[in-house]
Amino acid sequence: MLRLRQNARSARLAGLSVVLALHGALLYSLWHSRVLPPPTETATLFVDLLTDTPKVELPKPDPPKPKAKPVKREQPVQPPPPQQLAAQAPVVSPSDPVAPPPPPLPPRIEVPAEPVPPAPPPKPVGPAVLSGELALTCPDRAPPSYPAISRRLGEEGKVVLRVELDETGQVDRATIKTSSGYARLDEAALATVKRWRCRPASRDGAAVRAVAIQPFNFVLEGR
Incomplete structure (x- = not known):
């Protein structure tokens, strides 16, 4: 564009020079040739110089539009046609022997289940507990002797013992469950019960150990 303007200006200057030369x-x-009048008769000659021609702006060419890329359309994949599977039956000629169908199975008979007997109760573990005193279990028993010192001092009270018998009926162990408050009375009760002879306790026909509670009352006569 700058070169076009320079060429136009050069052309105008060249034209002006030619006009002036002419x-x-x-x-x-x-x-x-003496054709011109004298200076007094000479008219004023006005020469209009060519002014610059208006600038002509050429329209800018539009930028080339980008070419649209062709879009490839994917063809839908068609599923294969369904195939029917047909089982081919074997061809049987009239001369081939045909096996007879198997006989039907007999109906199944359900046998009722036998009732399960209840489990026996668990056998008790440990010595048998005797109800009441040892009066019925121990026929050979002697009463305790009252200590003489306790008589003079007027000691009285009730002793409760826990007595354990072995499988033969003999007293294996005796302990004080409730004391009388006097050691002499408690010791007299323990010494007496250890000399007793008792019948052994049984469980399911077998002799077992047993436990019983035996009280002793120490009371002074005449009081």
């Missing part, structure tokens, strides 16, 4: 040559020839 006018000068014309004046020179008229002057020598």
Whole structure:
């Protein structure tokens, strides 16, 4: 665009130079030919110089539009046609022997389940507990002797013993469950019960150990 403007200006200057040269040559020839009037009669000559031509702006070419890329359309994949599977029956000729069908199975008979007997209760573990005192279990028993010192001092009270018998009926162990408050009375009760002879306790026909509670009352006579 700048080069076009420079070329136009150069052309205008060249044209102006040519016009001026023509006018000068014309004046020179008229002057020598005496055709021009004297200076008094000479009219004022106005020369209009060519002004710059208006700038002509050429339209800018539009930028090339990008070419649209062709879109490849994917063809839908068609599923294969369903295939029917047909079982081919074997061809049987009339001369081939045909096996008879198997006989039907007999109906199944359900046998009722036998009731399960209840489990026996668990056998008790440990010595048998005798109800009541040892009066019925121990026929050979002697009463305790009252300590003489306890008589003089007037000691009285009730002793409760826990007595354990072995499988033969003998007293294996005796302990004080409730004391009388006097050691002499407690010791007299323990010494007496250890000499007793009892019948062994049984469980399911077998002799077992047993436990019983035996009380002793120490009371002074005449009080």
